[in-house]
Amino acid sequence: MKVIIFGLGSIGIRHAKILKSIPDVQLFAFRSKKGMPVNTLGIEEIFSWEEVEKIKGNVALIANPTFLHVETALKCAKLGMHLFIEKPLSNNCEGVFELKSFCRKNKLICYTAYCLRFHAVVKKIKEIIDGKKLFHVRIVCSSNLPDWRKNTDSKSSYSSSVAQGGGVLLDLSHEFDYIQYLFGEIDKMQAVFGRASNVTQDAEDFADVLIKMNSSLFINLHLNFLSLINERSIKIDFKHGYLVADLVGDQIEYSYDNKKEILKLNMEKDACLREQINYFLNSLSNKQIMNNLDESIPLLEKILELKDG
Numbered sequence: 001m002k003v004i005i006f007g008l009g010s011i012g013i014r015h016a017k018i019l020k021s022i023p024d025v026q027l028f029a030f031r032s033k034k035g036m037p038v039n040t041l042g043i044e045e046i047f048s049w050e051e052v053e054k055i056k057g058n059v060a061l062i063a064n065p066t067f068l069h070v071e072t073a074l075k076c077a078k079l080g081m082h083l084f085i086e087k088p089l090s091n092n093c094e095g096v097f098e099l100k101s102f103c104r105k106n107k108l109i110c111y112t113a114y115c116l117r118f119h120a121v122v123k124k125i126k127e128i129i130d131g132k133k134l135f136h137v138r139i140v141c142s143s144n145l146p147d148w149r150k151n152t153d154s155k156s157s158y159s160s161s162v163a164q165g166g167g168v169l170l171d172l173s174h175e176f177d178y179i180q181y182l183f184g185e186i187d188k189m190q191a192v193f194g195r196a197s198n199v200t201q202d203a204e205d206f207a208d209v210l211i212k213m214n215s216s217l218f219i220n221l222h223l224n225f226l227s228l229i230n231e232r233s234i235k236i237d238f239k240h241g242y243l244v245a246d247l248v249g250d251q252i253e254y255s256y257d258n259k260k261e262i263l264k265l266n267m268e269k270d271a272c273l274r275e276q277i278n279y280f281l282n283s284l285s286n287k288q289i290m291n292n293l294d295e296s297i298p299l300l301e302k303i304l305e306l307k308d309g
Helices: 010-020 051-057 066-077 097-103 120-129 174-183 271-281 293-309
Strands: 002-005 024-029 044-046 059-062 082-086 109-115 134-144 184-196 205-214 219-226 225-238 240-247 251-256 259-264
Touching: 002 010, 002 051, 002 066, 002 259, 010 059, 010 271, 024 134, 044 051, 044 174, 044 293, 051 066, 066 082, 066 097, 066 134, 082 240, 097 109, 097 293, 109 174, 109 271, 120 174, 120 225, 120 240, 120 251, 174 205, 174 293
Parallel strands: 002 024, 002 059, 024 044, 059 082, 082 109, 134 219
Antiparallel strands: 134 225, 184 205, 205 219, 225 240, 240 251, 251 259
């Protein structure tokens, strides 16, 4: 299987390392310029769309800046490649319906990479809350943008630029995805968000979102990448109990009928990325693959509507 990676930044490198360990995968990296960033994995590099066409790739793994996702995906789809697109799908809806129509007509898989669905803590939460009467949910995702990509000025990254699809609402959209995965469809959202620090060029660095689900469950969501506190947590109050999940520490504290349990799941760093790639590669003939465009486009629309007020 020939896989072409578009974008060899931090997440592209992590995907590449996993793909290199899979037998029968031949890997190529599409580069906009030589040596930037440095290719330390020995992946064969290509620099033009003519080379892409000659390779006749099976899969395009798209991990370049958000604003280039759909443009790149359309070009690859027209060359017959299945698509693995890093989250978020895009920074706007331009081209997304054309991409969906083309993929459907040509029986191509297009997957949006929300890897936290494969996180052991998220999977365990889904199992624990099944059938329970939920009262309320509080979610926090907090980190420091300059720590994301070592030896790189955070203001030079697409994460810090509105025009390139940065800001917490899109760049931390894992939370919106797993909210729907765990709790059903989002009905309405209201938010206060803005730029409270200098870690970005002009993109919002925090957001406080009140979410109403179709089930009438309410969720408070806090997102930021201005904090030195590294936290990804989910707290759920339900009838006869509660759950406190730590996605950084891979742990769940769970209480039901006054019986408390601590679950330590101890995930290897790239376990959910590896499971996600295996799921994708094993689902290239599965029209019902999760996080296809039927799922990821409506989620993108909801986030963009929230951003636009």
